[in-house]
Structure formats: C-alpha cells, structure tokens
Amino acid sequence: MKFKKAQGGEMIGLLVIIILLLVLAVMYFKFSSKPESTILQDTTITKTSSNLLESIKKYTLCTGKDIDEAIKQCINGDGSICGHDSSCKLIEQEIENILNYSMPGEYARKSIQFILKDNIADENIIDISKKDVPKDNNGLIDCNKMKLRRDVTDKLVALSKAKINLVRCY
C-alpha cells in the first residue's frame, strides 16, 4: 500500500515537471515570434521608385533632347519633338517601354502606374498603366483590391508646372 502511494506521488511529480516545461516552451515561442518589419521593404520601394523617376527624366530621346524637356513641352500644350508630331505621345510610348523593360514583373502584374500631372490645374495629363487596373477616386491604382500596400513617389520637373508620379503596389 505504502509502495503504491509513493509510486503515485513520483508520477504526479514527473507530470508536473513535464507540464511546467511545456508551458515554458509555449510561452517562449509565443513571445519570441515578433511581427515581421516592413521598414526595409518600404524604403527599398521608395528608393527604387525615386531612382526610376530620375532615370526617366534624364533619358535621351534624341540628340540634345531628354524626357524632361519633352515633359515641359507636353505640359505647355504639346508640339513636335525628335521627329514626332506629339511630345505627349512620344513620352507615353517611351515610358511604357521603360516600365516594361525596367520593371517587367510589376508591369505584367499590373501593379505599377506612371502619371504626368499638371501640378497647378491638378489634372492628369498622361496616365500609363495596364487597361483593366482597378483605380480609386483619385485615379491611382487601388492596391487594397489586390491586398497589397501602395507607394506613391513623386518628383517635380524643374522650371515647369509638371509633376511625375510613380505608383506601385507591393
């Protein structure tokens, strides 16, 4: 009888230790798993967007003419440039190609948009994005519908009322 009582006591002791260890393990894993930070991804997206906009502005269309100059011409009522009748049409065509070549994945996934805006009239002059992309009330890609976050990077074009925006979902 005495032997049986002792056996029961040690078994309970063992059970208590195991339960204690299990509780500790569960608590450790619960508190050690931190939510993943998005800061690195956010800064990378902004940085690459800013670099792309800067590269687009500088891109040489023909001898002595860059996109920056074509944008100024387009925003001031259009005109011929580099042997093309419309500077706005040429910008549209070139930037579509640039997006397609430099961000092929995003362009195919319809998660990138370029906007040339008249900053004073608050009006979009050029909007380059895939045709069936969902947009919000401001005409920007609605990334929420794709369950993605949105980054909007803009740059002013010097000595003009133009502003260029790059909208990306990630």
Place this chain on the structure above:
Amino acid sequence: MMEMFMVIFVLFIIIGLGMYYFYKFSFSNQQETAEDSCVQSTNEQLSSVLQMPEIKCSNYANDEECIDIVKLIAFKDEPSIENLSRGSCKKSIIFKQIYPSIDERYKDVECGEQEFRDPNFPNNCAIWNLFQPLEADIKNKNTQIILETPVSLYFPTLNQYRIGRLELKIYQK
C-alpha cells in the same frame, strides 16, 4: 527506489533534449541574424554605390544622379575596389544596360575597353561587372539574393543617357 531512478532518468533526457534544441536554435538564430544584417547592409550599399565619386557623373564639380560609363570602366581596375565587399558578406556588383533594349546576341556580353573602342558601342555589350568575389569565397554558397535598382547610365562619348540597373548579388549558404 526504482521509480525515483526512472523519474531522474526521464528528467535528464528532457534536460538533455532541451539543451540540444536550445543550442541548435540559438546557432541557427545567429546565422539568420548574420544573413539579415548582410541583406540590410547590402540594401544600404544599393544607395551608397550610386553616390561613389569614382563612378558618379559630375559636371564642373556638380554631382548628377547618374553613372558615368567611362569612369565605371576605369574604376574596375582600381585596387581599392576590394573595399566594396569586405568581411563574410560576399556579393557581386553589376551594372546592366536595360533600355533601349540591346540585341539578344550582346545581352550577356561584358563591356570592357575593347567593346568601348568598337564603333558600335554601347550597342555591342550590356554588362559592367564592377566587382566579383573570388570563386573560392563563394564555393559553398548556393543561395543568391539579388537587390536591384534602376539607374541612369551616362555615355559621355555620345552625350547620351540610357536606363540601366544596378544589381547587388548576395551569396549565402
């Protein structure tokens, strides 16, 4: 008595297993932290490489946001280039010409002095390997992480700006 030995034995097994997994977990955690910090520092380098005066465009001492191709070709042979990839975080630094698109035949051709002197330049090559780690340093590192950003490439001989890409390729286990 027998039960006590059994309890102590089981307890030792549990403690032993606990220690084994603790060390295993903390070791893999350390390795993960090292890899994360490598990615983070490389991500910072994505900006700093573009700001290097050795390759950055400048016009009468004024910096411009672009990469001067002639400077890039010259800088490739500088001994100080080793400083770009020190420590255990091994990476290669590559510039690529993206737009206007290059003929398929030349997409993998590296631009050296020979290509630079060719009258077809810059349509005869598309890659500038600024830095490549030694083969021995990346021998057992099979995972590659690529961080990239668009960049404006300036060709002074043509006075032309094109669209390129800076790629930092990290080699990890």
